[in-house]
Amino acid sequence: MGSVDVTRRRFLALGGAAGAIGVAATLGHRVAAQVSNMSSPHPSADPFTLGVASGDPWADSVVLWTRLVPNPDELHDTGMDQRPREVEWQIATDPKMTTIERHGTTWALPEHAHSVHATVDGLRPGREYWYRFRIGPWVSPTGRTKTAPPPGQPIPKLDIVAASCQSWNAGYYTAHRHLANETPDAVVFLGDYLYERGIKAEDSARRIDTPIPAHLATETDTLERYRSQYAWYKCDPDLQAAHHAAPWIATWDDHEVQDNYAADVAGREMPHAEFSARRAAAYQAYWEHLPLRAHRPVGAAMTMHRRLAFGSLAEFHVLDTRQHRSDQIAGDAWQPTTPERADPNRTMLGAEQQRWLNDGLAASEATWNVVAQQVIAGRLDVDPSDRDVLNVDTWDGYPAAQQHLYDALATATNPVVLTGDLHAGYALDVRSPVDDSNAAPIAAEFAATSISSGGDGEDLSATGQHLLDANPHLHFANQRRGYLRCRLTPRHMTVDFRTVGYVTGASDAPVATTRSFVVEAGAHRIQDA
Ligand code: FE
Ligand code: CA
Numbered sequence: 001m002g003s004v005d006v007t008r009r010r011f012l013a014l015g016g017a018a019g020a021i022g023v024a025a026t027l028g029h030r031v032a033a034q035v036s037n038m039s040s041p042h043p044s045a046d047p048f049t050l051g052v053a054s055g056d057p058w059a060d061s062v063v064l065w066t067r068l069v070p071n072p073d074e075l076h077d078t079g080m081d082q083r084p085r086e087v088e089w090q091i092a093t094d095p096k097m098t099t100i101e102r103h104g105t106t107w108a109l110p111e112h113a114h115s116v117h118a119t120v121d122g123l124r125p126g127r128e129y130w131y132r133f134r135i136g137p138w139v140s141p142t143g144r145t146k147t148a149p150p151p152g153q154p155i156p157k158l159d160i161v162a163a164s165c166q167s168w169n170a171g172y173y174t175a176h177r178h179l180a181n182e183t184p185d186a187v188v189f190l191g192d193y194l195y196e197r198g199i200k201a202e203d204s205a206r207r208i209d210t211p212i213p214a215h216l217a218t219e220t221d222t223l224e225r226y227r228s229q230y231a232w233y234k235c236d237p238d239l240q241a242a243h244h245a246a247p248w249i250a251t252w253d254d255h256e257v258q259d260n261y262a263a264d265v266a267g268r269e270m271p272h273a274e275f276s277a278r279r280a281a282a283y284q285a286y287w288e289h290l291p292l293r294a295h296r297p298v299g300a301a302m303t304m305h306r307r308l309a310f311g312s313l314a315e316f317h318v319l320d321t322r323q324h325r326s327d328q329i330a331g332d333a334w335q336p337t338t339p340e341r342a343d344p345n346r347t348m349l350g351a352e353q354q355r356w357l358n359d360g361l362a363a364s365e366a367t368w369n370v371v372a373q374q375v376i377a378g379r380l381d382v383d384p385s386d387r388d389v390l391n392v393d394t395w396d397g398y399p400a401a402q403q404h405l406y407d408a409l410a411t412a413t414n415p416v417v418l419t420g421d422l423h424a425g426y427a428l429d430v431r432s433p434v435d436d437s438n439a440a441p442i443a444a445e446f447a448a449t450s451i452s453s454g455g456d457g458e459d460l461s462a463t464g465q466h467l468l469d470a471n472p473h474l475h476f477a478n479q480r481r482g483y484l485r486c487r488l489t490p491r492h493m494t495v496d497f498r499t500v501g502y503v504t505g506a507s508d509a510p511v512a513t514t515r516s517f518v519v520e521a522g523a524h525r526i527q528d529a
Pocket of ligand 2: 254422520
């Protein structure tokens with residue numbers, strides 16, 4: 001264990017009392033008193049079982065994440081008591097952590113499940129860093145991250161991957177391992193990081209060689225239960241690899257709370273107060289487990305929409321299409337259109353977020369404006385006959401809001417929409433107005449398929465064929481698991497649909513590019529690469 005000893009010495013050499021006192025002072029008397037009273041007992045087992053993560057890269061700053069949980073398989077006794085713990089972090093310019101650029105300490109508080117969100121600033125733009133944490137004798141794995149390029153400055157390229165939907169039951173996170181090997185500048189995660197349903201060996205498409213803890217069998221409902229679900233998911237080595245490889249820009253969809261919920265309306269019958277409490281627990285647990293810059297939720301409210309800029313090349317407008325939306329019209333999924341759908345007051349983003357998006361898209365001077373969001377924005381009609389059969393959980397279920405979105409996209413330079421949710425890869429032109437099949441495209445949309453949700457899938461399902469038949473602006477439909485690999489340059493955005501042949505039974509499927517498309521700057525439409 002020589003390397004650990006060296007690591008400890010380095011950490012000890014760099015650790016300083018001044019930092020700790022400074023942080024304690026900012027936490028107020030209660031924590032400061034507890035800190036001065038405690039004899040600094042360290043966790044008796046490795047607390048870094050969930051790995052590390054980084055996120056929301058700015059030009060001078062990034063968020064570093066971890067959570068102290070020695071017993072991730074326990075519901076109640078996770079191996080930490082009710083004391084706050086001080087955690088050291090380091091960020092270096094090399095993967096061996098020999099040239100430390102910044103270091104400091106932060107607090108892991110019991111009311112936040114001993115999660116850590118260290119905002120490190122004073123970093124240099126557009127460069128790779130490596131980081132790790134320490135508490136007592138325990139040193140975390142080392143993660144790679146990267147700051148954004150200098151604001152407003154031209155850069156030759158940006159490499160990102162986009163992914164969504166990782167039901168643990170549905171299969172292995174093979175796609176995450178491949179995605180990690182792409183060494184992207186950032187990972188954009190478009191929702192369904194967690195699924196709320198219980199985890200049982202008999203429902204799992206994975207080979208189960210150790211028993212699954214019994215408390216995971218029920219649907220997530222309490223804060224403790226959501227936390228235990230995150231702990232289970234985050235013990236997956238391939239998911240950890242994806243976090244260790246690059247900073248994430250994450251947003252949520254519905255399953256982090258409950259399937260097809262809409263604002264404060266549950267996805268299925270349940271008392272309002274019960275759903276409210278559940279949403280608050282779910283939001284809190286989400287915040288605790290993701291490398292977010294966002295402030296932790298207040299009750300059942302949390303601001304998720306935000307913007308991230310990569311030089312003058314790209315601006316990412318990250319949306320939240322769940323927290324503020326009107327309820328879906330009855331039926332939730334694919335159905336023939338009804339007049340109820342067209343109510344002009346039905347919203348997807350809520351007024352404040354819609355204004356924020358309008359202003360941001362109109363004001364952006366970036367070459368590419370990437371709207372990272374959850375549900376399909378363009379028209380997808382699944383009925384090749386004259387009748388429209390639409391998925392009313394998507395923007396097609398909210399035509400007034402959909403037109404507001406399109407009007408905002410039309411003001412932006414090179415808008416591209418990245419979408420999750422549907423467990424299939426799609427490439428489509430967004431035309432405005434949506435019902436006019438002769439309208440010109442205003443934006444390109446690419447749907448990342450799922451990491452695992454839906455199981456192995458197939459290249460072209462019956463639904464996929466119906467969609468291709470009914471939607472001439474749809475260029476591609478594929479139901480395999482995988483992710484999008486995107487390269488943005490001043491002249492082109494290239495999107496590769498990266499897929500794996502299977503995710504059930506074994507985690508060794510190779511990855512391949514099924515299809516590639518290109519959007520030329522100024523063209524607003526998709527072409528074959
Ligand atoms: Fe999903
Ligand atoms: Ca979804």
